[in-house]
Amino acid sequence: MSQQRNTILITGASSGLGQGMAREFAAQGKNLCLCARRLDRLEQLKQELQSEHRNITVSIKTLDVNQHDDVFRVFQEFKQELGTIDRFIINAGMGKGAAIGTGYFKANKATAETNFVAALAQCEAAMEILREQEAGHLVTISSMSAFRGLPRAMTVYAATKAGLASLTEGIRADLLKTYGSNSPIKVSTIFPGYIRSEINEKVKNTPFMIDTKTGCRLLAKAINKEPVIAYVPRWPWALMAFLMKRLPLKWVLKLS
Template structure:
């Protein structure tokens, strides 16, 4: 990857999976990093890895449980104070738990809803507080291909949260169109990560973490309004997911 215009990039859920790989790839592009997640030890390991490969990068880390509203604002404001400004916020932290509705799995569904939507709202508030004060910034929401249409069984709540955060970001884009604050929504398909390691054995469409995240980072760097990533097969599949008759869609799922 070649060095572009250097930015300060804040990534939540950065201790593993897509968040950690985004951090590696953004560092390779010349960006400084503000990384947060629950597991501080994993962040320390990631920071050491990135600085060993890119000694001229700046990497700040903070522990963050995104379901703690007060901590979200404290951490985001702390990073803004550390760097003086934040150029880009990637709202990436998420959870994949779930159970079919009405089967006794409410606790898991509620945890996913609180982490994926309510906590994302808190992160959005904290990010936009910084960007409005700066009158500049790039707001990036990591949604999912599951946001394209309501999904059955264990995916029902997860898909609903991902549709919710996509609409949250799209509402911001509507409001901020024509301003120096840009909004990107990404819809990743199957990209190998800790969250979906059980799926990895059952689908031929799984992209490696490095390849999948490369598509994500490319779309972010281009400040696209929205993108299905990787584009193949997910961009054409998005149309199928949205518009296929239900009997056909059920067979795909």
């Protein structure tokens, strides 16, 4: 059974899964700390959430997660403003890129920096607060693509999501060494399957794709259980994870 998490911080909250999760947690009566690059979208979202859920507090701040000093500053400002942050959802990311060696190094580099180095900064900033509180929940949003190397535009994206999953497990391992199995700080890695969002809006004819609202409802439900890992939605992605780890690469490519 999960702890009561009344205040939730979500990065990349101005669009896509971050925005959708903010709506889900607002409907559950949670106070929200929302950050992203696009302040205008955050302001619209705040107005929407507070008009529909008058009993919650919504704090917003501009944040480019690639400005690492700003990550630490913004997280601390949220904590000072709301007192305690019970859950951090490390969600900000991007999906630019192309096959390695085809002239798109800058795009691949941008994805690598945003999805891994910036995620490291977010985890560092979050864990400083959680260690100080000795309580809370760290959540990272990885991807089903993390389980194998994938071609073309997915190559660097998949590698970053694998790195993020490994980083998250390492944080959990460190907490196990410190606190044992009863750690007051919970850590979860979430592996979404195909959920429609701005990052994949141009992708067509994808099997098992679900709409944004359904996907975010299932994400929030999974996160509230505070699992070590979760596949969202569980069907068919729990089975797909099992297969992707074990099948020859040429077969995995037919599944992906």
